[in-house]
Every structure is written in structure tokens, then in C-alpha cells.
Amino acid sequence: MIRLAPDQSAQIRRTEKVEFTFDGTAIWGHAGESLAAALIRSGRLHLRDAPEDTDPRGAFCLMGLCQECLVVLEGQTVESCRIELQPGIDVTSLRYGADG
């Protein structure tokens, strides 16, 4: 079938895959992409709990406004959509609920 908007995903060349951890689990992403993008690709969407009702939250605006994608990196709370993925980093979700 003729495709007017072809799937170009195979034509995209990316940096090598690197490992990092999220809540202790090793996952991979591409060095230099945003941490949020790597987490979304790996299916890790639940990044934090809402402080008031501990409901699960994840990246929403992806442009540094909503503060929903906050995670903990090296003891600092950071916006995962504005952090470049480096190999070997240890990232944890921000949990206030019973499981956190």
C-alpha cells in the first residue's frame, strides 16, 4: 500500500544504548536523550505520587511546566523531561504512598 506518511523509525540513527536504573531495575535508553523519553519507552510511566492523595502521576506536559515528571537523581528532585540521560545513573520515583 502507498503510505503518505511512512514509518520512518528505521531511518533514525541514535547513540548507543546505555543502562541506567529506575527504582533499582536496570533499563536502557540512548545516551543524550531526555530521561523522560527513556522512561516512557521502557513503559515506566508512574514516576511519582501526588503529594496530597498519593495517586500515581507521570510525565504530562514534556516541556518543563507541569512538574509531573519529577524523579530523584543523586539526591536531587529533577524534571525528567529536562535531564539528559547519562550511562549508569540511578533514578528513583518520588513515592509518598504505602509502597514508597
Added chain:
Amino acid sequence: MLLLCGTAQMADLIDILVVGAGPAGGNAALAAARHGKHVVLLDEQVKPGGQIWRAKDSSILSAPQTPESSAGDALRAQITKAQIDHRGSTRIWQIERQTEGWDVHVLRDGQVERLTTKTLVLATGAHEFVQPIPGWTKPGVFGLAGATALFKQNLSPPGQRTIVSGTGPLVFFVASEICRLGGTVAAVVTPNTRRDWVAKLPALARRVDLALRGALWIVHLMMDRIPIFWGCSVVSVEGVARVESAEIQKLDANWAPKGETWSIDADSLCLGHGLIPSIEAPQLSGVTISYRSDLGGWVPDIGEDGATSVEGVFLCGDGTGIRGAAAAELHGTLAGLSAAEHLGARTAKERATLRSRFNRAARFGLAMTALSTPRPGLAMLTKPDTIVCRCESLTQTRIAQEVEVGAASTNAVKSGLRAGMGPCGGKYCQTAIARFIAMHENRPEAEIPPSAPRPPLRPVPVSALSADFDYDDLPIPKPAPL
């Protein structure tokens, strides 16, 4: 010829400080620099381009070009070549009037810094309006415009199987990008009808290139047998701790939900209902605002070529009304030239030739804004127990209680409930709250302005402030009027 130091001293007096490096701010900086002005261009992102022409991140070694990436690359090349001091990854959080101009407080690499400038060009762009629906806080729901950041910067789809729901041309762009990047679109859902689009044919005919591109997106979706539900909206999101499915419902002509609902499985949802001008920085500079539904809501009051009633402050781009990127480029050039003129350059002739082109581009952009702006019935998608303020997990019922005991303004709701005081600074709740108050009190939206902006405009870590500030240096904002 002006020589710029690699590390600018705090005491340096800048001629023109441009905030925002999208189509408007980037072109404002270029225009002012052409007239020999000392221009500093601040932007939150690493590279210029704004949201519309957001640059790829460093993980992308090569990829097919798109119209957006080409336009962004062209702007970035021009800015690199020009005598412009571009500072990326820099957020402004406070603007203060000083005797010789303006102090702009910025945050960069975890450090605060104060820049002093004779004139300001604010090109702060827009953010997204999302009508709150049940379940919209679940992980896997992304803003419709927000998702485009993922496409342009990371070249990734938002999930394996995505529902795209929202207004205007953006739904079709987002759906098309998901297909291009290897994702699957479960359905496209839009409150607009085919008739709404036909009514805009005269405006579309002004930009045949853009109209054809939009038509191709739709034809492609149809050829791929992706369902397009016209005159409908996603009305709730189901799933434990993440998106698993979404309910879709027909809307009436006023966009209130009506009639049958059905469910579609998906692992992600892109949801958005138009853009809102980002007016906080202009407001902090003292520019007054007015309600203009044709421009996307509350906009700063501007005169010709981005001039304002505040001396030395110029505004341009979507932050002054949602006219689209093509208009923003020209508006930016006009505002940059106006700022240069304010500092002694002669730019009147150049501006005169640009004005009609700007007006033409704006007409197309405003037609798209008209398609994207929510109709009043859409507010009915928010149910009593729906979270409206994401930061503080406040439901519509809580806000209704506050309004019933007399909170008749967004400022009153904010001080009573903290709706708008959370980390997002009200960017994702103020418009919905204002519309709720208007509906509840049967008053026009033009009577319910957004709450007064308070610094910091972006979250500032305490460590950044304590490192560089004495107590006497801390700016103490005026209390918000109730």
C-alpha cells in the same frame, strides 16, 4: 562593533534582552542584532527553536528532516552566525523595573543570576489548555502539544497504542507523527466536525501548502483505516496506575457530551484543547491584559509592532495571541526592530513592508485558533470528583464549594485553596477554574482574569537562592489583589 565576552559580567548593561528563542524571539533577536544592538537571547531549551521548532536532542545522530526540523535548523544557523549572545537552559523567574531599565532574574545550571537590560522583548509563547476529565492525571496521558516535544526532541512515540483526542489541526499532526515514528494510533477523536473544517476553507486557501499538508495527514489516517471520530471527545480515562482504555462520547454543537459512549483500549492518550498565551512575564513587567477569545484567551495589550504602554517593553509571537508560527516569525522581526528603534535605530521603512505580511499570516493562524478554541460545553467534561488542580489534587467539587462561599475570582480560589500555588504555578488549572467560575456565576469569561502572576515564574531551588543572595536582595513581591 560590539565584542561580547564569553562570560558576561552581571554589571553589563544589555541593549535588548529577548526572552524566548522560538520563531518570534529568535527573529526579534536577529532583527535587533542586524541593527548593531547588544542582544542577549534567553531560552529554557538547550537550543533555539521554541516548541514548534524544538531541536533534536544529542541522542539523535541522523534522521529524516521534517518541515519543523528544517525551519528550526535554519533559525539556529542564523542565530549562531549573528552577533547574538544566546543562553540556553536558562529560565527567567522574576522581572523588576530599575532606574536604568530592567533587572531580569534567571536560573541557569542551578545558579541564579541577575541581568540588567535597557529594553525587554518578551516572546514567551504559549502553553496548552486541557479540559480536565476523569482520569486525566493517570500516567500515560500527555498534553497534545506536549507530545509533540517527544516527537521533535526525542523522535519517540508516546506509547505502543495511542488515542489522540483534541481540537484543531494539532490532533492530525500528532496522529501523523505517531505513525511516522513507528507507533500505532488507536483512534483520532476531535470535537470539531468536518463541517467546522469546511467553514474554514477560505482561510485554508490562503496557505495552500499548509492546507495540503493537513489534508495529507487526514488521507493517510483514512488509508491506514485509523478511526477518526468527528464531533466527539475522550470523556474519561480508565486504568490502574496508568492508561488502559478511554471512554469516548459524542458532543453536541456546543461541545457538551451527549448520547452514547464507547471504550477503546490504549496504553497512552494525547489530550489537548487549544493553546493559551503565556502572559506571566509580560504581566510581571506591568503590561495590562485583555480578554480576546479570537486570540486564545487573555492577552497582553499591545500596540503596533509589539510596542506596549510600558516603556522599553516589547512583546511578540503567540504570547500575544495564538496566531501561529508563520505570523510569529514576522511579529518577532517587527518587535525586534521596534526595540532597536527605541534605542535609536531607524527601522520604520523596514517595519512598514513587513506589516501586511504579518497580517496575512495572522489571518491563517487565527482561523486555526478558532478551530482549536474550546466551546463552552466542553467544560461539562469535568465532573464533580474530577481533579482540576493537578498540583494540589483539588477536585471540581472543592473549587465549587470555595466559589459558593464567595470566591468569585481566580485569585480568591488561589488564596483559599492553593489552586495555582503549586509547582506548576497554575499553568494547568487557572483557565479551567476561570471558566468554571464564569459558568457557575453566569458571567462572561472576560470578567474572570487569571490570577495575578507571582515570582518565581519557574520553580527555583532554595539552594540556588541561598548561595547568592543576602536577605536584603530577596525580591519581596507585592501581595496579590483579592
